[in-house]
Each structure stands twice: as C-alpha cells, then as structure tokens.
Amino acid sequence: xxxxxxxxxxxxxxxxxxxxxxxxxxxxxxxxxxxxxxxxxxxxxxxxxxxxxxxxxxxxxxxxxxxxxxxxxxxxxxxxxxxxxxxxxxxxxxxxxxxxxxxxxxxxxxxxxxxxxxxxxxxxxxxxxxxxxxxxxxxxxxxxxxxxxxxxxxxxxxxxxxxxxxxxxxxxxxxxxxxxxxxxxxxxxxxxxxxxxxxxxxxxxxxxxxxxxxxxxxxxxxxxxxxxxxxxxxxxxxxxxxxxxxxxxxxxxxxxxxxxxxxxxxxxxxxxxxxxxxxxxxxxxxxxxxxxxxxxxxxxxxxxxxxxxxxxxxxxxxxxxxxxxxxxxxxxxxxxxxxxxxxxxxxxxxxxxxxxxxxxxxxxxxxxxxxxxxxxxxxxxxxxxxxxxxxxxxxxxxxxxxxxxxxx
Amino acid sequence: xxxxxxxxxxxxxxxxxxxxxxxxxxxxxxxxxxxxxxxxxxxxxxxxxxxxxxxxxxxxxxxxxxxxxxxxxxxxxxxxxxxxxxxxxxxxxxxxxxxxxxxxxxxxxxxxxxxxxxxxxxxxxxxxxxxxxxxxxxxxxxxxxxxxxxxxxxxxxxxxxxxxxxxxxxxxxxxxxxxxxxxxxxxxxxxxxxxxxxxxxxxxxxxxxxxxxxxxxxxxxxxxxxxxxxxxxxxxxxxxxxxxxxxxxxxxxxxxxxxxxxxxxxxxxxxxxxxxxxxxxxxxxxxxxxxxxxxxxxxxxxxxxxxxxxxxxxxxxxxxxxxxxxxxxxxxxxxxxxxxxxxxxxxxxxxxxxxxxxxxxxxxxxxxxxxxxxxxxxxxxxxxxxxxxxxxxxxxxxxxxxxxxxxx
Numbered sequence: 001x002x003x004x005x006x007x008x009x010x011x012x013x014x015x016x017x018x019x020x021x022x023x024x025x026x027x028x029x030x031x032x033x034x035x036x037x038x039x040x041x042x043x044x045x046x047x048x049x050x051x052x053x054x055x056x057x058x059x060x061x062x063x064x065x066x067x068x069x070x071x072x073x074x075x076x077x078x079x080x081x082x083x084x085x086x087x088x089x090x091x092x093x094x095x096x097x098x099x100x101x102x103x104x105x106x107x108x109x110x111x112x113x114x115x116x117x118x119x120x121x122x123x124x125x126x127x128x129x130x131x132x133x134x135x136x137x138x139x140x141x142x143x144x145x146x147x148x149x150x151x152x153x154x155x156x157x158x159x160x161x162x163x164x165x166x167x168x169x170x171x172x173x174x175x176x177x178x179x180x181x182x183x184x185x186x187x188x189x190x191x192x193x194x195x196x197x198x199x200x201x202x203x204x205x206x207x208x209x210x211x212x213x214x215x216x217x218x219x220x221x222x223x224x225x226x227x228x229x230x231x232x233x234x235x236x237x238x239x240x241x242x243x244x245x246x247x248x249x250x251x252x253x254x255x256x257x258x259x260x261x262x263x264x265x266x267x268x269x270x271x272x273x274x275x276x277x278x279x280x281x282x283x284x285x286x287x288x289x290x291x292x293x294x295x296x297x298x299x300x301x302x303x304x305x306x307x308x309x310x311x312x313x314x315x316x317x318x319x320x321x322x323x324x325x326x327x328x329x330x331x332x333x334x335x336x337x338x339x340x341x342x343x344x345x346x347x348x349x350x351x352x353x354x355x356x357x358x359x360x361x362x363x364x365x366x367x368x369x370x371x372x373x374x375x376x377x378x379x380x381x382x383x384x385x386x387x388x389x390x391x392x393x394x395x396x397x398x399x400x401x402x403x404x405x406x407x408x
Numbered sequence: 409x410x411x412x413x414x415x416x417x418x419x420x421x422x423x424x425x426x427x428x429x430x431x432x433x434x435x436x437x438x439x440x441x442x443x444x445x446x447x448x449x450x451x452x453x454x455x456x457x458x459x460x461x462x463x464x465x466x467x468x469x470x471x472x473x474x475x476x477x478x479x480x481x482x483x484x485x486x487x488x489x490x491x492x493x494x495x496x497x498x499x500x501x502x503x504x505x506x507x508x509x510x511x512x513x514x515x516x517x518x519x520x521x522x523x524x525x526x527x528x529x530x531x532x533x534x535x536x537x538x539x540x541x542x543x544x545x546x547x548x549x550x551x552x553x554x555x556x557x558x559x560x561x562x563x564x565x566x567x568x569x570x571x572x573x574x575x576x577x578x579x580x581x582x583x584x585x586x587x588x589x590x591x592x593x594x595x596x597x598x599x600x601x602x603x604x605x606x607x608x609x610x611x612x613x614x615x616x617x618x619x620x621x622x623x624x625x626x627x628x629x630x631x632x633x634x635x636x637x638x639x640x641x642x643x644x645x646x647x648x649x650x651x652x653x654x655x656x657x658x659x660x661x662x663x664x665x666x667x668x669x670x671x672x673x674x675x676x677x678x679x680x681x682x683x684x685x686x687x688x689x690x691x692x693x694x695x696x697x698x699x700x701x702x703x704x705x706x707x708x709x710x711x712x713x714x715x716x717x718x719x720x721x722x723x724x725x726x727x728x729x730x731x732x733x734x735x736x737x738x739x740x741x742x743x744x745x746x747x748x749x750x751x752x753x754x755x756x757x758x759x760x761x762x763x764x765x766x767x768x769x770x771x772x773x774x775x776x777x778x779x780x781x782x783x784x785x786x787x788x789x790x791x792x793x794x795x796x797x798x799x800x801x802x803x804x805x806x807x808x809x810x811x812x813x814x815x816x
Contacts, residue, residue, distance in 0.1 A: 001463070003689055004456045007440045007679045010449055014442065019672055022442050030676060031439040032415045034422065034430050034611055036754040041418055048412045055409070068613060069477050070671040073653040080651075103632075104652045197672055203442055205476060205613060205674025224511075242650060243488075244512045245481040261759070263478040264427055264605055266613025268438060268680070271415045281411055346444040351669070 012340075015376045016348030016362055017147040017321055018175065019197035019204050022272075023366040026202045029275035034267045038259060042267065046255060049270060052277035053208045056177065056200075056285065057192060059184035063211040065255045066273055067246070068266045071174040071195025074207030076104050077246035078170055078191045081219045082139050084239050085109030090137040090167075092116075092123035094153065095146035096351050097172060105141065108242065113137060119353050120312040122153045125161070132165050139168045145176035145318040147198075147360065148351050150311070152180060152318045159188025168215055174198060177208070178280055179292035179320040179364050190215040196269075199292060199320055201365025202276040206269035216252065223249040225260070292319045295368040298403040299361055302377040305399025306384070306391050311358045320364040323350070325357065327389050332356055335383050343379040373400055420748075423784045424756030424770055425555040425729055426583065427605035427612050430680075431774040434610045437683035442675050446667060450675065454663060457678060460685035461616045464585065464608075464693065465600060467592035471619040473663045474681055475654070476674045479582040479603025482615030484512050485654035486578055486599045489627045490547050492647050493517030498545040498575075500524075500531035502561065503554035504759050505580060513549065516650065521545060527557050527761050528720040533565045540573050547576045553584035553726040555606075555768065556759050558719070560588060560726045567596025576623055582606060585616070586688055587700035587728040587772050598623040604677075607700060607728055609773025610684040614677035624660065631657040633668070700727045703776040706811040707769055710785040713807025714792070714799045719766045728772040731758070733765065735797050740764055743791050751787040781808055 014020040035041045046065075054064045067074040079101070083089055089110045091101045094117040105112045113135035117123040132140065140162055145152045155171070162169045171192040173182050179199030184192055193209040196202030211219070222239045224247065241247040245263065253260035280288045296319040300310055303324045311323035326332040332349070336359065339345045348360035363373060377396030384391045422428045443449045454473075462472045475482040487509070491497055497518045499509045502525040513520045521543035525531040540548065548570055553560045563579070570577045579600040581590050587607030592600055601617040604610030619627070630647045632655065649655040653671065661668035688696045704727040708718055711732045719731035734740040740757070744767065747753045756768035771781060785804035792799045 001689075003686055004460070004682075006686075007437045007453070007682060009440050009443050010447075012441070012443050012447065014444055016444060019442055019445060019675065022676075024441075027439045027441065027676070029415045031435045032417050033420070033432075033435065034427055035417050035420050036422055036424060036748075037427060039418075039420065039748070039754065045415070052412070069481065069653060070674060072671045073477065073481075076651065076653045100652075107648060107650050107652050109650075195672070203674065203676040204672040205677050240515060242515050242517075243484065244508075244515050245477060245484045246653075263480045264603070264612040266478060266611065266677075267427065268430075268435070268611040269613050269674075269677070272676070274412075274415060278411055278414075281409075340444075340447070346447065 011344045013345045013367065013372055013375065015367060015372065016346050017360045018362060018364065020362060020365050020367050022203050023201040023276070023279050025279055026272050026275045030268050030272040032271050037265055043259065045270065045274060046265070049274050049277070050255065052274060052281060053210065055281055056208065056277050057184045057210045058182065058186070058285065059210050061184065061210045061212055063216050063252055065209060065251065066270060067193065067207040067209050067251065068263055068269065069207055070204045071193065071207050073246065074193035074195070074209050075101065075172055077248055078193050078209065079104050079141065080108050080243045080246050081222070081241050081248035082168060082170065082191065082215065083108040083110040086111060087139070088113060088135055088137040089139045089141055090115065090131055090135045091141045092128055092153065094122055094143070094149060094151050095119055096148035097143045097146045101141045101143065101172060119149050120151065122151050122313065122316045125157045129161055132161055132167065136165060137167055139170055141170045142172070144171050144173045144182060145180060147175045147321055148354065150318050150321045150323045150360065151313060151316050152176065154316070155187045162188070168218060176318060178288060179368070180318060181289055184210055196273055196276055199364045200276040201279060202272045206266060206273045208273060211248070219248045289319070292364060292368045295363040295370070295373050296320055296322065298373050298400040299363050299376070301403050302373065302396040302400035303361065305395040306377065306381055307395065320368065321360055321362045323354070323358040323360050326359060330384070330387055330389050332359060335387055338383045339379055345376055345379050370404060419752045421753045421775065421780055421783065423775060423780065424754050425768045426770060426772065428770060428773050428775050430611050431609040431684070431687050433687055434680050434683045438676050438680045440679050445673055451667065453678060453682060454673070457682050457685070458663065460682060460689065461618065463689055464616065464685050465592045465618045466590065466594070466693065467618050469592070469618045469620055471624050471660055473617060473659065474678060475601065475615040475617050475659065476671055476677065477615055478612045479601065479615050481654065482601035482603070482617050483509065483580055485656055486601050486617065487512050487549065488516050488651045488654050489630070489649050489656035490576060490578065490599065490623065491516045491518040494519060495547070496521060496543055496545040497547045497549055498523065498539055498543045499549050500536055500561065502530055502551070502557060502559050503527055504556035505551045505554045509549045509551060509580060528559065530559050530561045530721065530724045537569055540569055540575065544573060545575055547578055549578045550580070552579050552581045552590060553588060555583045555729055556762065558726050558729045558731045558768065559721060559724050560584065562724070563595045570596070576626060584726060586696060587776070588726060589697055592618055604681055604684055607772045608684040609687060610680045614674060614681045616681060619656070627656045697727070700772060700776045703771040703778070703781050704728055704730065706781045706808040707771045709811045710781065710804040710808035711769070714785065714789055714804040728776065729768055729770045731762070731766040731768050734767060738792070738795055738797055740767060743795055746791045747787055753784055753787050778812060
C-alpha cells in the first residue's frame with residue numbers, strides 16, 4: 001500500500017485569528033533532540049521556562065509553567081482544579097470564548113452564573129459588580145480578549161471587586177498574551193492560561209499558565225497522590241479534582257523540585273515554548289506589545305483605507321486582530337478562498353451571529369510585520385476588485401504606510 | 409535581565425522506558441511551517457494521519473485520530489467519554505499503570521472494580537472472567553504492556569469475555585504499540601490509546617487513538633455541542649461527558665468532514681505523528697515489530713551475559729523493555745548517574761515495590777538498533793566494574809552478538 005510523502009506544506013501567510021505562522025526560530029528549536037524527563041538538562045530547561053514565562057506574564061508567581069495541551073485544555077485545567085462541584089462561578093460573556101468558559105465550568109459541576117454583553121462590546125464593570133453581588137461566586141472567570149468579536153475586556157477594578165467578595169480571578173489570555181498588556185500581578189489575577197499559537201508566535205499544543213499563591217492554596221487543598229506512586233503517610237483528599245490529567249496540584253508537583261511523576265512532559269513543545277519566550281524577551285515585552293499595537297493599527301487603518309468598515313467597539317479592541325465587515329453583495333468565503341488559493345494568505349471567517357458578516361484579520365507574533373500587513377492589504381484590494389467591489393486603488397497600502405510614517 | 413541561550417541539548421542515547429531518542433526524521437518533519445487549521449493541506453494531512461494510524465493499529469476503524477495531549481490524557485479521554493458517573497468498570501492491575509487506569513476511572517465517577525496480579529506477573533484470563541462475572545462492568549480497561557513491571561498482558565479470550573457480558577474493551581497501548589503485535593480488530597478491542605514517545609519513536613505530546621463503531625456509538629450517545637457554536641436544532645444531551653477538552657464526540661466531529669471547531673489542532677505534533685507512522689510503515693509494521701523483538705532479545709541476553717538477573721515472568725515480557733535486577737551491594741542510582749554523565753546513556757529507574765531493585769532498559773523506536781544495544785551493554789559493563797561488581801569481560805556484548813548471529 002502506498003504511503004503519503006514527507007510533509008511539505010504550501011507557502012502560507014497566516015493572517016487570521018490564529019494559529020499564525022510560527023516564528024522560524026521556534027520551529028528550529030523544536031527540531032532539537034530529546035533528553036530524558038529527569039535529565040538535569042531537562043529539569044533545568046523546565047526551570048528556565050518557568051522563569052521566562054514569569055516575565056511574559058509579568059508575575060512573581062512561583063507556579064508558572066506549561067500545561068501539555070492546547071489553550072483549551074489549560075482553561076479546563078484551571079477551572080477543574082479551582083471549581084468543585086456545586087461551587088459558584090461568574091462568567092462575563094462577550095463572545096464565543098465566554099460561552100466556552102461557561103461550558104467548561106458546567107462540566108466541572110459548578111453552578112454557573114453569567115453576565116452578558118452584546119457581541120461587539122465588553123461587559124461594563126458595574127454589570128460585573130452587580131452580578132458578583134447577586135451570585136457571590138468562588139471564581140470570576142473572564143476572557144481577556146475574545147477573538148470571536150475582537151473585544152478586549154478591561155481588567156480595571158476587577159481585583160478590588162474580587163477582594164470585596166473573597167473571589168478568585170481567572171483570565172483566559174489565549175488570544176492576548178504577549179500582544180496586549182497583561183500585567184498579571186499588577187492586575188491581581190489569580191490564574192491565567194494562554195496558548196502558543198497566537199501572539200506568542202508558536203504552534204498550538206502547549207499552554208503557558210500562571211497561578212498566584214491564593215490560587216495555589218485553593219488547588220492544593222484538593223491534592224491527591226496516585227495510587228501507583230503513593231507512599232505511606234501521603235495524604236488523601238476529600239475533594240479530589242475531577243481530572244487526573246488536568247490536576248494542577250499534581251502538575252505543580254511535577255514542576256517542583258519534588259518532580260513527582262505525572263505525565264511525560266512534551267519536550268518538543270517545551271523547547272518551542274521556551275524559544276517563543278526568548279524571542280519575545282529579546283525584543284523586550286514592552287516593545288513586543290508595542291509592535292502588535294503598531295501593526296494592528298496599520299491593518300485597521302488599511303482596511304478602512306480600502307473603504308471597509310471595522311466591526312465592534314473601537315475603544316475596546318484587541319491590538320492583534322481586527323474584524324472587518326464584508327461589503328454588501330460580496331461572498332466573504334469566495335474572497336477568503338481566492339486570497340488563500342492565489343496569494344497564499346489566510347484571513348479568518350467568523351462564528352455564530354457574525355458568520356458571513358465579518359472577516360477577522362490578525363497581526364500577531366512573527367506576522368506583526370510591515371511586509372505581512374502591506375502584502376495582505378494589497379492582496380485583499382486585488383481580490384475584492386476582481387469580485388466586483390468598489391475599492392480605492394492603493395487605499396489600503398497607502399493608509400498603512402501613513403501609520404508607519406514611511407515616505408514613498 | 410539575561411536570557412538563557414538557544415536550546416542546546418547534550419548528546420544522549422535514551423535507553424530507558426521512554427521517552428526515547430526521537431527518530432531524526434520525525435524532528436525534521438516537526439520543523440515544517442504551519443498552515444491554517446482548515447487549510448485544505450491541513451485537513452488532507454489529518455486524513456492522511458487517520459489512514460496511517462489505521463495501519464499502525466491494524467484496524468478498519470473510521471475513528472482513528474490523534475488526541476492533543478500526552479498518552480495519559482488520551483487514557484482520560486477514552487475513559488471519561490465512555491464512563492458515566494456510576495458506570496461499572498473492571499481494571500486488571502499488574503503494575504503502576506493499572507493503578508493509573510483505576511485512578512482516572514475513579515475521577516470519572518465510575519464504580520471501579522479491580523483484579524490484581526502480583527508485580528512481575530500478568531492477570532490470568534480465568535481471574536478476569538471471574539471478576540467480570542461478579543462486577544458486570546460496562547468497560548473492561550486493560551493495560552497492554554506495563555512498563556513498571558515490563559509485563560505484557562495477553563488479550564486472547566478477552567473479546568469473547570466482553571461479548572458474553574456486553575462489555576466494551578479498552579486497551580492502554582502507550583508502551584507497546586508498534587513494538588509488539590496489537591491487531592486491534594482481530595483482538596476485538598473497542599478503544600485503544602497510545603503515545604508517540606515509546607515504540608513509535610517520536611516526542612511526547614500527541615496520542616494516537618482508535619475507536620470501534622461500538623465505542624463510537626456509546627460515546628456519541630453523550631454528544632454535546634458548545635453553546636458558542638450551537639445552531640438551532642442541534643441536540644442537547646442528558647449525559648454530557650464531564651470534560652470538554654477530552655469529549656471524544658466533539659473530537660470526532662472535529663476530525664470528521666463536518667470539521668466542527670473544537671481545540672486548535674497541534675499542527676507540529678501532528679506533523680511528528682505523521683512522520684512516526686511513515687517511518688514505521690515504510691519498514692512495514694511486521695518488520696518494525698520484529699526489529700523490536702530482535703533487539704529486545706539481544707538486550708535481555710546481553711544483560712544475562714553480564715551475569716545480571718532479569719526480573720519478571722519471562723513468558724509475558726514486552727518486546728521493548730527489560731527489567732534488570734540491581735546486584736546486591738550496588739547503588740543503582742549511582743550506576744545510572746555514571747552511565748548518563750560519562751557515557752551519555754540513560755537507563756530507567758523504577759517505581760513503588762521495585763524502586764531500588766531493578767533498572768529498566770528499553771530498546772524501542774529508533775533505538776531498537778544494534779549499535780544502541782551494544783553500546784549500552786559495553787557501557788553498563790564498564791560502569792558496573794568501576795562500581796565493584798563482578799562482571800564477565802565482554803559477556804554482555806558477546807551474548808548480544810550471538811543473538812544477532814554476527815561473526816567476530
């Protein structure tokens with residue numbers, strides 16, 4: 001029977017909501033050979049990763065590490081480890097990924113309360129405060145940036161609110177970390193989880209996460225030790241975490257000097273995560289975020305220069321993605337298809353209420369670059385024109401050049 | 409603040425119970441650039457991976473795919489998707505990884521029954537039959553090869569037993585798939601999960617898995633669709649799977665032509681998993697397994713040639729790992745440390761009742777090779793001698809050469 005050939009992907013510029021084109025240095029790091037999981041080189045590398053991601057998360061949290069799953073798995077790890085069945089959780093919902101937090105929390109057996117904003121807006125602090133007052137949750141679980149709507153939820157005032165109600169603050173920063181300011185400690189966030197495939201510039205499959213001492217205390221009160229490696233005197237627990245794989249108390253032990261065996265760390269993904277952080281911190285976290293802000297503005301201004309309308313509340317947009325309204329009479333999927341087929345450029349489609357209404361164009365990680373922005377705008381102009389749209393010749397590229405302050 | 413340098417692992421020959429040295433072709437494939445998750449190239453690659461792993465699992469199961477986690481996560485995906493709270497499951501336990509199945513099944517809320525063999529033995533079919541009769545489980549969950557003891561559980565008669573009690577048969581083949589015969593369909597296995605980091609010759613972080621139509625039916629009866637992407641008319645379920653990330657009904661949809669969004673596939677791991685299968689199937693599954701058998705026998709005969717005793721029931725050992733009793737008066741960890749430090753060779757330590765009693769030496773994946781076996785035996789001889797053990801000069805290497813039938 002015949003076999004498919006060696007992997008040989010076509011040239012692509014991934015300008016959607018993620019995954020985006022990985023930084024070549026990250027892929028190169030991932031081709032390094034494995035070592036054993038308790039090799040001193042490996043445990044040193046794990047320690048380095050903890051230190052690097054403390055800087056990316058802007059935190060002093062000891063418990064800063066990788067979850068061996070995609071970003072979605074890390075959300076589940078945080079919620080299943082924090083929430084016991086019957087615990088109350090409040091989820092402000094402003095798009096698809098708020099619904100995902102609801103869904104995961106429900107499966108944890110939690111009593112889930114929501115406070116909802118219309119798509120394209122964020123949830124006002126006052127609405128969250130009122131919902132906190134009513135629900136008295138153990139955890140406030142927030143999406144920081146929801147790529148489904150491109151909205152970025154402000155965190156001002158959330159810590160004070162959580163302190164008032166003795167509540168833990170969890171943030172899903174999958175789509176924002178690295179490309180938008182997220183000072184974990186300054187904002188008083190107790191738990192935050194991300195993924196490599198957005199602003200961090202790597203492939204999906206490893207999820208950086210950080211946990212405050214307050215979160216760690218809540219999680220460790222539920223500690224279990226597996227029967228196969230339990231020793232006499234090790235404690236049992238009355239409130240075991242419902243998942244073994246996502247049992248953060250066990251994962252903390254694995255990443256601690258105790259190195260108690262849990263899963264087998266995904267070494268290649270760890271090498272990749274390590275290089276993502278090195279790329280970011282070599283540039284400097286502030287400069288890296290500023291670069292996302294610059295190229296995000298250039299893309300937004302560029303699509304407006306093409307005569308297209310930008311969707312959603314302008315005051316609260318994520319730096320790294322813009323939702324663009326599909327002009328009347330244009331088949332959005334046909335335009336996306338032509339961009340991919342003829343220009344090798346991918347932009348994003350949409351979900352739910354926005355399906356068929358907007359494209360989502362990302363500028364993140366390695367692709368937050370002038371050439372990527374200009375090439376996307378030029379290609380979009382060309383394809384729109386061939387699909388019969390009326391677009392200003394050079395309008396997108398010129399507007400982006402203006403943002404960059406570049407002379408002709 | 410200074411940054412750690414580029415990743416630069418030391419030279420290592422990983423001859424423990426896994427992870428083992430990855431095949432260089434696999435690491436090379438993993439440096440290929442990403443494409444979007446619904447790019448035709450990506451969906452084609454997912455289809456290729458399904459086809460390749462059907463051949464590795466020796467099955468016609470349509471639902472053959474990757475779980476985006478380490479092997480442990482895939483065990484949880486299978487059990488949490490098959491077992492509802494209160495369901496009965498029978499777990500034959502012959503080592504640490506049987507305990508792990510118990511632990512995961514307990515966290516699923518299942519009523520867990522066990523039948524236990526002493527470490528170093530397998531569980532007799534009659535004992536399993538008696539326990540089935542008593543427990544009447546919905547699922548019989550077995551470890552095929554338990555690296556903690558090196559025992560390989562026979563599967564003869566299990567399908568008939570399961571048919572008699574209308575029971576699903578799950579197998580954890582993490583440590584055996586590829587290196588030991590495991591004809592999924594011929595043995596009537598309903599669900600089996602593996603990991604790349606043992607005989608498949610890749611890094612940890614992706615878990616090939618296969619599910620029979622019977623297993624799929626049980627799982628799909630529990631189907632949910634996420635609120636954020638649910639459409640009018642989509643069904644709700646009375647028995648939701650407790651995990652979102654490991655909800656196999658959702659994962660099946662993601663891998664089906666419907667491509668309903670779930671996690672973001674870990675593309676780089678998928679490239680790696682694809683290349684692992686290509687390496688295996690180029691050699692031929694039978695030849696690949698025979699190679700594991702040959703080099704496993706050479707290692708076993710070699711350690712005996714050094715005057716060391718092999719642990720466990722000889723009739724039921726895994727092809728790809730041998731447990732070697734640490735001679736009296738020898739500090740096992742000091743020997744392991746010297747092998748790693750001075751020869752760059754890693755062999756394994758042990759857990760639980762075998763801690764300090766045996767080393768575990770693997771010959772799997774890329775490392776099931778003559779030079780890897782001979783180098784390990786020569787190094788072990790040298791280190792043992794320097795630690796004061798009495799070993800036959802050249803006894804290990806000569807015995808292995810005899811197995812290979814190589815003249816001097």
